């Protein structure tokens with residue numbers, strides 16, 4: 001690792017790195033990824049252990065505070081988060097300004113951004129207590145807002161949070177409402193939801209997290225920064241991929257069409273890519289995808305879905321791609337989004353909600369990374385340089401002479 005700042009100060013040289021493929025924008029103690037080995041650690045703990053042995057709020061606590069909570073700390077954290085799960089009735093009015101058929105990610109961007117207007121008087125980011133309250137509000141209210149976005153889109157009344165339920169159960173209850181017991185009392189489904197949240201909680205300096213950090217580096221309001229993260233996550237190259245995977249599987253339609261789509265993905269003149277394959281950092285199996293694959297099987301078996309045509313296509317596609325020279329050579333493996341869409345579809349979520357769920361989970365990572373950045377004495381305002389390739393200075397021509 002070269003500290004390029006010294007070189008810049010001495011020589012004026014700087015690096016050209018479109019897409020930041022090899023530039024560290026910060027130091028961080030939160031998440032470690034070894035892309036070649038397929039390793040993901042949060043604060044030193046393997047994602048596989050966290051997904052199996054923790055619940056989502058324990059992982060959120062870990063990301064924010066650096067250590068797993070004791071039983072008392074966990075109880076207090078759960079209490080503090082559930083204290084903030086309700087949204088003010090006035091915020092419910094924000095929703096009414098959107099068309100019913102608006103994409104829920106568009107609604108999320110708008111409503112979370114609007115929280116910066118709602119909580120404008122309590123976001124002194126220099127004050128650690130205010131930072132903590134803003135973080136709690138975001139983690140707590142995100143599932144409520146996400147469920148409201150869904151309810152609004154289907155024209156049903158909003159459901160209030162029930163704070164006796166776990167984070168995942170509460171989200172399922174607010175989303176699906178009555179008969180909530182199908183989900184809430186079914187440990188396989190609520191644990192799957194919890195696992196999906198854990199697997200999406202943080203992933204170091206991806207596009208949306210970098211966006212949150214960059215927006216926050218100017219000292220901006222935290223709610224506005226998270227809204228910026230939601231916007232970045234929405235794209236199909238990032239969080240929007242799980243939605244794109246399902247669309248692609250539906251488009252493939254039959255196992256017999258897979259070779260045709262694989263051929264298209266390899267054709268440099270065709271912009272088509274196999275959605276849910278490839279990753280900037282992982283050049284091996286995404287460890288989250290392995291957990292997701294196992295969870296996917298548990299959920300489908302619990303719901304009695306034996307012959308899901310989309311899952312059949314997904315399995316066959318994975319098999320064919322993993323044996324294909326092109327995918328082997330370019331180290332393109334299924335990523336976390338490849339299976340998450342299938343589970344979410346089986347659980348009854350419409351495709352347009354998939355990325356919203358990702359945003360709910362990733363809020364903990366965004367908040368932890370934002371807090372780490374604000375508390376880092378070395379961090380400056382994010383201000384990338386550019387390689388100018390435009391005109392040299394030229395003589396101005398007045399309008400009547402052009």
Ligand code: ACO
Nearest residue numbers: 236237238239241265273274275276277278279280330335
């Ligand atoms: N299908 C076919 N070819 C691919 C795919 C794919 N899914 N992904 C990458 N490639 C090829 C590229 O064409 C490129 O080939 P080249 O070297 O001949 O030009 C090579 O592999 C490297 O790809 P890049 O786009 O340079 O890699 P980058 O790190 O910029 O992109 C990304 C990573 C965006 C995830 C990419 O693999 C992709 O578009 N995947 C599909 C979308 C997706 O699943 N996104 C989810 C990411 S995970 C997440 O956000 C949670």
